[in-house]
Amino acid sequence: MLYLMRPKFTLLENPLIERMLDEAFQLIEDPGVRVAPYVEDLLRCAGITVKDGVAHIPEALARRLLELVPREFYLYDRNGRPAVHYGANHVHFDPGSSCLNILDPQTQQARPAVSADLVRLVQVAEMLPQFAAQSTAMVCNDVPQEIGDWYRLLLVLWYSQKPIVTGAFSAQSLHTLIDLLAIESGGAESLRQRPRAIFDVCPSPPLNWSEFASQNLVDLARAGVPAEIVSMPLAGATAPVTLAGSIVQHAAECISGITIHQLAHPGAPIVWGGAPAIFDMRTGKTPMGAIETAMLDVGCAEVGKYLGLPTHAYMVAGDGRFVDAQVEMESGMSALLGALAGINMISGAGMLDFLACHSIEKLVIDAEAIASAQRLIAGVEPRGESLAVEMFAQTGLTGDFLKLKETRSLFRKEQHFPSSIIDRGLTVLDGSDPTILDRTHQRVEELVASYERHLLLPEREEEIIAFAEREGQNYGWKGVGEILRPDYVSEPGLIG
Amino acid sequence: MPDDTFSAMRQSIIDGAPSTAADLAQHAIADGTTPLDAINHGYVPGMHDVGEQFARGQMFLPDMMASAEAMRAAMAVLDPELKKQGAERPKAGIVVLGTTKGDIHEIGKTLVGTLLTAHGFQVHDLGVDVSGEKFAAKAKEVDADIVGVSALLTTTMRNQKTVIEALEKSGLRAQLKVMVGGAPVTRRWADEIGADGYAKDAMSAVALARELMQKETS
Numbered sequence: 001m002l003y004l005m006r007p008k009f010t011l012l013e014n015p016l017i018e019r020m021l022d023e024a025f026q027l028i029e030d031p032g033v034r035v036a037p038y039v040e041d042l043l044r045c046a047g048i049t050v051k052d053g054v055a056h057i058p059e060a061l062a063r064r065l066l067e068l069v070p071r072e073f074y075l076y077d078r079n080g081r082p083a084v085h086y087g088a089n090h091v092h093f094d095p096g097s098s099c100l101n102i103l104d105p106q107t108q109q110a111r112p113a114v115s116a117d118l119v120r121l122v123q124v125a126e127m128l129p130q131f132a133a134q135s136t137a138m139v140c141n142d143v144p145q146e147i148g149d150w151y152r153l154l155l156v157l158w159y160s161q162k163p164i165v166t167g168a169f170s171a172q173s174l175h176t177l178i179d180l181l182a183i184e185s186g187g188a189e190s191l192r193q194r195p196r197a198i199f200d201v202c203p204s205p206p207l208n209w210s211e212f213a214s215q216n217l218v219d220l221a222r223a224g225v226p227a228e229i230v231s232m233p234l235a236g237a238t239a240p241v242t243l244a245g246s247i248v249q250h251a252a253e254c255i256s257g258i259t260i261h262q263l264a265h266p267g268a269p270i271v272w273g274g275a276p277a278i279f280d281m282r283t284g285k286t287p288m289g290a291i292e293t294a295m296l297d298v299g300c301a302e303v304g305k306y307l308g309l310p311t312h313a314y315m316v317a318g319d320g321r322f323v324d325a326q327v328e329m330e331s332g333m334s335a336l337l338g339a340l341a342g343i344n345m346i347s348g349a350g351m352l353d354f355l356a357c358h359s360i361e362k363l364v365i366d367a368e369a370i371a372s373a374q375r376l377i378a379g380v381e382p383r384g385e386s387l388a389v390e391m392f393a394q395t396g397l398t399g400d401f402l403k404l405k406e407t408r409s410l411f412r413k414e415q416h417f418p419s420s421i422i423d424r425g426l427t428v429l430d431g432s433d434p435t436i437l438d439r440t441h442q443r444v445e446e447l448v449a450s451y452e453r454h455l456l457l458p459e460r461e462e463e464i465i466a467f468a469e470r471e472g473q474n475y476g477w478k479g480v481g482e483i484l485r486p487d488y489v490s491e492p493g494l495i496g
Numbered sequence: 497m498p499d500d501t502f503s504a505m506r507q508s509i510i511d512g513a514p515s516t517a518a519d520l521a522q523h524a525i526a527d528g529t530t531p532l533d534a535i536n537h538g539y540v541p542g543m544h545d546v547g548e549q550f551a552r553g554q555m556f557l558p559d560m561m562a563s564a565e566a567m568r569a570a571m572a573v574l575d576p577e578l579k580k581q582g583a584e585r586p587k588a589g590i591v592v593l594g595t596t597k598g599d600i601h602e603i604g605k606t607l608v609g610t611l612l613t614a615h616g617f618q619v620h621d622l623g624v625d626v627s628g629e630k631f632a633a634k635a636k637e638v639d640a641d642i643v644g645v646s647a648l649l650t651t652t653m654r655n656q657k658t659v660i661e662a663l664e665k666s667g668l669r670a671q672l673k674v675m676v677g678g679a680p681v682t683r684r685w686a687d688e689i690g691a692d693g694y695a696k697d698a699m700s701a702v703a704l705a706r707e708l709m710q711k712e713t714s
């Protein structure tokens with residue numbers, strides 16, 4: 001008999017979720033949702049009234065379209081194997097995305113991120129099993145701004161085999177990113193069949209699908225590349241101050257986005273996701289590490305789960321400016337809550353300072369918190385015919401469990417062993433007394449040293465290089481050669 | 497005008513009570529108090545207190561917004577009276593404000609505009625998704641002392657630089673100060689793009705604007 005129970009954290013009772021959805025459906029009809037001209041005809045053809053740029057979406061239609069959304073789907077790794085399972089209570093983590101700054105590994109001060117930083121982060125995340133997916137984590141300040149969008153994806157595709165959480169900076173650049181992914185996948189149809197990446201698409205709170213976001217939703221649906229709605233109500237500023245009210249707004253933004261998306265291509269994969277936050281009434285900042293922000297994340301995801309949809313949230317980020325106790329306390333708590341809530345993709349690890357800065361050191365410490373969260377949700381598993389009686393039959397009252405064969409065969413399944421970052425009292429051979437930051441630096445170096453790039457098929461490598469050179473030259477940039485060189489070694493900050 | 501009336505004016509701002517602030521302004525005019533006295537001895541000290549309490553973490557942004565609203569209500573009564581008398585409230589400075597091209601976030605920028613107005617600045621808010629050329633054109637039109645550029649996204653933050661470039665192109669850069677702000681913006685970024693100042697939040701933006709005005713006039 002199996003007694004395995006997956007630990008779960010629940011914030012909202014079903015009657016409250018139903019009330020939230022009821023209000024969300026009211027909102028999308030009245031006052032309605034601001035939409036871009038790009039989608040007005042699409043909506044009108046479905047019988048939706050669009051007046052003065054505002055769509056008034058009837059509940060019955062929105063509910064029908066919600067039914068069309070796939071309840072689950074996969075992202076695939078470079079070898080075409082399913083590697084991220086969106087749906088049900090599958091939990092995955094990926095690093096935070098599109099950061100302009102990095103905490104310099106040497107000085108631990110924020111500075112603009114450059115290509116070498118992104119390569120290094122990708123290599124580290126590649127080596128950490130806690131991250132099921134990569135993200136286009138940084139904007140590289142050492143290349144022309146005009147190519148920055150697809151360039152992030154280029155580096156991640158080049159240096160990683162894992163699925164990728166990404167996003168486009170404009171309506172036009174989305175197509176460049178999809179073209180790049182299609183080359184790597186072996187064509188647009190292969191990409192559609194086995195998508196390697198998912199694209200974040202953000203409505204503007206409150207209830208506004210801008211030209212860029214509307215267009216991204218439609219174009220992704222038609223390309224068959226998964227979309228991830230990242231709705232960002234800021235409680236008290238661009239959304240109702242109450243957590244419940246902000247969750248309603250999040251639901252309304254997601255439902256209206258799904259309406260646009262499913263009308264463009266019924267059955268296309270899309271995720272109920274977000275990066276909600278409270279608005280700090282003292283500073284006007286949006287603390288990602290606040291417990292209320294984590295509550296918003298969990299609450300929003302619970303509404304999506306109630307509808308049976310795949311879910312996403314932005315968690316595991318801290319707000320301090322340095323890798324310190326505050327940042328790790330905030331990140332660890334939200335990692336735990338996100339995992340217990342069964343959120344399919346939890347983005348944000350490595351980020352600090354209100355998402356303004358990335359840190360590779362924080363990323364590897366966050367990986368430890370994530371590993372603990374993953375251990376927790378694996379639950380307490382009964383192993384063997386008896387739970388304890390058979391072992392006691394062997395030891396009697398001697399307490400000599402260390403000698404039992406069960407101990408030796410099961411301890412690795414029962415206990416998670418953190419890396420050397422976590423101080424569990426292991427003897428340091430050289431007699432030094434390293435701080436957690438010292439241990440983390442060493443761990444980063446070890447991970448980078450153990451990283452080995454897996455080559456793409458030669459013709460695809462050539463095609464990607466040709467693509468990058470062609471797109472780069474349009475903006476007078478010829479630097480693709482060095483960073484894609486087979487013997488390239490990422491040293492922090494060397495390029496730029 | 498008795499001190500307790502000035503004190504009540506000050507308190508109406510601290511309480512964020514627009515109708516009380518407006519009533520007191522009307523009574524003051526009826527009693528023959530000059531609008532400038534009411535402003536300088538009643539309402540402005542109230543805003544000053546609010547700013548101090550905010551800085552100490554004793555007041556919060558919604559309180560501050562309410563205080564700014566009360567200030568606006570009082571000024572709606574006093575401004576016409578000032579004009580009648582041929583007087584003018586001394587302007588702390590003229591500010592052109594907006595969110596950069598490609599960015600439609602306005603909460604931070606609006607907050608800054610509200611507080612600058614409450615602190616005596618004449619603010620021209622261009623809204624969101626504003627090009628560098630629009631900033632330059634408005635700055636020229638109103639003879640701005642300061643151009644304030646907000647950006648919430650890492651992707652649109654870079655357009656703060658294009659505003660500065662547009663001001664340079666139009667020959668206005670040397671005549672005014674540029675301040676930048678927004679969630680992803682740092683002092684380092686401000687320095688890098690050649691802005692004159694960076695403010696981390698709305699109240700700091702007021703302090704920065706005052707500081708820039710001193711530099712402007714010195």
